[in-house]
């Protein structure tokens with residue numbers, strides 16, 4: 463990895479990934495891109511370009527002009543937003559990935575890394591320790607695009623020898639950039655409300671288990687996968703897991719530090735999405751092949767989240 467392009471660089475994961483890549487590979491070697499206006503930290507650690515992944519000519523131009531050899535394709539519409547406009551989610555997620563893979567193939571990019579999700583699984587997959595190879599019958603458009611995306615990544619590897627790598631992220635909890643339009647966003651919202659001394663109304667029931675991961679682990683996972691020796695990989699798409707949590711688990715953990723935090727529950731359409739997903743996933747292949755090991759448990763994460771959010775709140779940069 464010498465010259466790296468990150469799409470979706472202003473998103474929840476992209477914005478933190480860019481900072482890590484900039485620190486590790488040098489600002490001059492990281493091109494960040496999005497259709498949103500970047501936070502100043504993104505410009506501190508990378509060169510920012512306005513780029514819509516649906517614009518394949520512009521994408522090709524950036525890859526050629528910057529001699530890109532690695533693409534982290536992070537631009538995507540998430541599950542809840544996707545259900546509000548499934549056709550748009552299809553367009554961004556499918557055409558965006560296809561453009562990235564085609565430009566990579568035609569313009570001699572060596573490696574493409576893109577996240578997949580627990581949303582590839584549907585209600586008929588095993589709920590606990592869900593393995594990689596099981597029924598993939600998602601009931602959201604987001605999940606449909608992630609299954610098809612995984613298959614496209616595998617196809618481009620098989621057919622063209624492109625080094626494609628993907629990991630199925632669980633819900634990601636983070637303090638820096640708000641998640642946008644996901645079903646697992648309630649977890650981040652809880653921490654923000656707690657720090658602002660506000661009660662929270664959660665859109666899934668308190669006993670709905672879902673797999674989660676704290677952002678520092680999520681960033682480490684994607685970087686470790688990207689940098690793993692190719693001959694160690696036994697597959698192109700890996701499950702990664704850290705914590706099985708219900709909303710009540712997160713509330714209990716927050717209350718250890720902020721006892722007055724209150725949460726009530728008013729499930730909406732996102733309850734059905736959450737119920738269609740696994741509770742925990744089996745990531746033994748990632749552990750075996752490239753040494754994946756999550757570091758944060760729930761209380762470690764809660765302490766760190768509350769510290770970081772309090773700091774941001776004091777600087778008045780937490781917006782609801």
Ligand code: SER
Pocket residue numbers: 540541542578579580581604631632633634643644645646647
């Ligand atoms: N966090 C994502 C979502 O809720 C799952 O990949 O849509």
